[in-house]
Amino acid sequence: MPWIDACATTDIDEEDLIRWDHAGKTFAIYHSPDGEFFATAGLCTHENVHLCDGLVMGNLVECPKHNGQFDYRTGEAMRAPVCVNLRTFPVKVEGDRVFVEVA
Amino acid sequence: MSNRDYSLFGPDAKRAVESGLTAAEWYHTEVPRKVMKDLMARSDQPAIRDTIIYYGSMILLAGIGIALWPSLWSIPFWLAYGVLYGSASDSRWHECGHGTAFKTPWMNDVVYQIASFMIMRNPATWRWSHARHHSETYFVGRDPEIAVMRPPEVAKLILNFFGILDVIAFVPRILRNAISGPTPEERTYVPHSEWGKVQRAAIVHVSIYAATIGLAVGTGSILPLMVIGLPRMYGAWHHVMTGLLQHGGLADNVIDHRLNSRTVHMNPISRFIYWNMNYHVEHHMFPMVPYHALPRLHEVIKHDLPPPNRSIAEAFREMWPAIKRQVMNQDHFIRRDLPPTAKPYREDFHHYVPGMMPPSAAE
Numbered sequence: 001m002p003w004i005d006a007c008a009t010t011d012i013d014e015e016d017l018i019r020w021d022h023a024g025k026t027f028a029i030y031h032s033p034d035g036e037f038f039a040t041a042g043l044c045t046h047e048n049v050h051l052c053d054g055l056v057m058g059n060l061v062e063c064p065k066h067n068g069q070f071d072y073r074t075g076e077a078m079r080a081p082v083c084v085n086l087r088t089f090p091v092k093v094e095g096d097r098v099f100v101e102v103a
Numbered sequence: 104m105s106n107r108d109y110s111l112f113g114p115d116a117k118r119a120v121e122s123g124l125t126a127a128e129w130y131h132t133e134v135p136r137k138v139m140k141d142l143m144a145r146s147d148q149p150a151i152r153d154t155i156i157y158y159g160s161m162i163l164l165a166g167i168g169i170a171l172w173p174s175l176w177s178i179p180f181w182l183a184y185g186v187l188y189g190s191a192s193d194s195r196w197h198e199c200g201h202g203t204a205f206k207t208p209w210m211n212d213v214v215y216q217i218a219s220f221m222i223m224r225n226p227a228t229w230r231w232s233h234a235r236h237h238s239e240t241y242f243v244g245r246d247p248e249i250a251v252m253r254p255p256e257v258a259k260l261i262l263n264f265f266g267i268l269d270v271i272a273f274v275p276r277i278l279r280n281a282i283s284g285p286t287p288e289e290r291t292y293v294p295h296s297e298w299g300k301v302q303r304a305a306i307v308h309v310s311i312y313a314a315t316i317g318l319a320v321g322t323g324s325i326l327p328l329m330v331i332g333l334p335r336m337y338g339a340w341h342h343v344m345t346g347l348l349q350h351g352g353l354a355d356n357v358i359d360h361r362l363n364s365r366t367v368h369m370n371p372i373s374r375f376i377y378w379n380m381n382y383h384v385e386h387h388m389f390p391m392v393p394y395h396a397l398p399r400l401h402e403v404i405k406h407d408l409p410p411p412n413r414s415i416a417e418a419f420r421e422m423w424p425a426i427k428r429q430v431m432n433q434d435h436f437i438r439r440d441l442p443p444t445a446k447p448y449r450e451d452f453h454h455y456v457p458g459m460m461p462p463s464a465a466e
């Protein structure tokens with residue numbers, strides 16, 4: 001499973017996320033308030049809306065369309081109308097670069 | 104002229120899916136991410152303040168109404184209580200349903216449950232219908248929350264100022280939900296995993312009404328119903344008035360909220376009752392922004408929006424003649440002009456459903 005160099009650590013503000021597209025797929029990469037990085041699928045499981053326009057609050061990301069929420073560390077669906085969990089991907093930081101292991 | 108079929112199972116519903124309308128992307132005004140993050144930020148403080156004022160006023164007004172009962176002097180207190188019960192509950196239901204009113208989730212949930220009861224909506228079904236209303240705002244056959252269906256039935260609109268049709272629709276639905284869960288139509292937008300919740304919430308609502316009616320019969324007085332149930336009718340007028348303005352007379356089957364939603368400047372009391380949903384284009388374009396930040400959002404994006412109506416009266420003067428014209432010509436709608444600073448409407452985006460919205464129908 002390849003680790004892909006996705007972005008610089010400074011590309012994402014703390015408690016925020018960015019969209020990252022790779023090999024025809026779209027992902028969301030998060031910078032948590034504790035300084036950690038995480039990655040999930042980029043589209044909400046409710047109606048396929050890009051999560052990158054949403055809001056990161058602590059360990060949750062809120063979808064911009066209907067305010068469904070996921071725990072972006074585990075992908076767990078936390079608030080209706082989302083019911084299906086979000087896929088997550090391993091992340092590692094080397095130097096000032098963020099790598100995502102895309103399956 | 105095309106005839107609209109608002110059934111969620113009808114030909115218009117099918118056509119909206121097949122034509123790609125339901126999958127199309129909505130127009131958004133560009134807002135820098137940092138500004139938008141700031142606008143989306145959650146806070147408990149404004150909603151706690153408003154909720155204390157809201158429930159505090161309700162207790163006070165109902166208390167005075169009960170103390171003065173059955174004197175006619177109690178009437179003004181019931182009228183004010185009724186608006187808080189039968190109208191302000193609509194906006195609390197709405198904001199807390201989005202989960203944006205408070206920062207703390209349980210506070211949203213508590214106010215949402217209470218508001219759902221007061222406005223006579225099953226909390227477990229209407230959350231989903233409202234999600235559909237946001238995805239597919241005023242798509243004929245897809246949006247279950249279209250307030251003014253075309254051709255408009257003006258008598259029905261007027262009856263609903265007293266909540267009459269809503270209550271008539273609510274009673275069999277909540278009984279049916281309590282007995283067998285969601286109706287077939289509700290099953291089209293409520294996921295299977297939530298059907299049990301629909302039934303449980305209905306049982307709670309039905310039990311409270313049964314206890315209230317029992318108390319009224321037992322005491323031989325309608326006073327218990329003046330406090331619970333009836334204010335949904337005698338206090339409904341304000342939420343119907345503001346609700347009609349949200350989309351009434353505007354375009355349907357379009358994917359630009361500037362064309363199908365209306366922002367209206369309102370007096371501070373109506374804004375408190377309505378929790379700032381008078382900024383309706385802004386709310387639809389950015390549902391993540393809490394009610395208390397909508398005036399700021401309006402300032403940020405107003406260059407890209409049609410000018411808001413300046414008052415409720417002015418908005419009615421714009422909307423009501425259009426509704427009356429739609430009685431004869433259901434393709435008629437108001438096309439709102441954009442300021443020169445705005446990005447133009449994408450005409451080609453707005454003709455997915457053939458025959459639905461010919462430009463000639465616009466004012």
Ligand code: FES
Nearest residue numbers: 044046047063068
């Ligand atoms: S699309 Fe994400 S909550 Fe509906």
